[in-house]
Amino acid sequence: MKKKVSGECALCHEKGGLCTSHIIPAFVFRWKKNTSPTGYLRAAETPNQRAQDGLKQPWLCEDCEGLLNEAETVFATKMFHPLNQNPKLRVGYQDWMMKFCVSVSWRVTKYLHQKSSLNNLTETQKKLTSDALARWAEYLLGKELHPGQFEQHLVLMPGIIGGAMTSGMPKNINRYLLRAIEMDIAATPHIAFSFVKMGPFFLFGFIQNPGSKWKGSKINLKRGTFGGPTEYGLPGELWNYIEGRAHKAAKISASISDVQQEKIEMDILDDPNRFLDSGTRQAMDMDVNLFGRDALIRKPSGK
Numbered sequence: 001m002k003k004k005v006s007g008e009c010a011l012c013h014e015k016g017g018l019c020t021s022h023i024i025p026a027f028v029f030r031w032k033k034n035t036s037p038t039g040y041l042r043a044a045e046t047p048n049q050r051a052q053d054g055l056k057q058p059w060l061c062e063d064c065e066g067l068l069n070e071a072e073t074v075f076a077t078k079m080f081h082p083l084n085q086n087p088k089l090r091v092g093y094q095d096w097m098m099k100f101c102v103s104v105s106w107r108v109t110k111y112l113h114q115k116s117s118l119n120n121l122t123e124t125q126k127k128l129t130s131d132a133l134a135r136w137a138e139y140l141l142g143k144e145l146h147p148g149q150f151e152q153h154l155v156l157m158p159g160i161i162g163g164a165m166t167s168g169m170p171k172n173i174n175r176y177l178l179r180a181i182e183m184d185i186a187a188t189p190h191i192a193f194s195f196v197k198m199g200p201f202f203l204f205g206f207i208q209n210p211g212s213k214w215k216g217s218k219i220n221l222k223r224g225t226f227g228g229p230t231e232y233g234l235p236g237e238l239w240n241y242i243e244g245r246a247h248k249a250a251k252i253s254a255s256i257s258d259v260q261q262e263k264i265e266m267d268i269l270d271d272p273n274r275f276l277d278s279g280t281r282q283a284m285d286m287d288v289n290l291f292g293r294d295a296l297i298r299k300p301s302g303k
């Protein structure tokens, strides 16, 4: 949290020194690093470089940074780490849960909006994206009591161990579901939402209301419970979307150069116990149980 630049705070618009902070919270990257086979991170977009940390932006004044950190710390301590250890837990939450979800949806949507990678959105959806950003900011600053129509939905997916659904599924599905960290704005002509994946936590910030088909995932404003056996009712299109993201992750992983692959293998050989105990290894085992050894083939056949 070093002060580097001066400018206008992206949340409260006060002018002054700005903190450089993470788009997707730092604790998510620390968790992945600590449970990875090599102790290094690789960013999905540039798998050939070890990414020591997530993406950062100089956006917030110290007050706003503190405001968002508060909810983030509680979420990490009470929700993220305990449920990664034991997804069967059911954890109670208070208003920090909504604050955390909105703050992450706001940061990610703002980042992707600035990067102008919203070509998949209709004009209406672009307008709604600006409305959602404004409403989320007002809620975070305490100027609005709730995020309005721009709901937050959180789903925990601690992997797939079997069942009739596996045909046609990407063979890295458990590695994707359990381990991947990524962000996106997803849209069909009438639906749009921000998507932030923090390991097995899938956060959706509604931009154009995807409707009433989503059951069991909505975050309450004041209090609720999360985790443990949950009957989620999610639209089929959402599963297609998630499968598509897993396929994309597999493609990126297949593009890791041979030199880099060798480095990963050498890192693993340096500390084989770390690999055997890692979260990545557990997710790989789950994929092998579902699909057999084929699940571990890295490159498309014929190469």
Ligand SMILES: [Zn+2]
Residues within 6 Å of the ligand: 009, 010, 011, 012, 013, 014, 060, 061, 062, 063, 064, 065
């Ligand atoms: Zn501020």
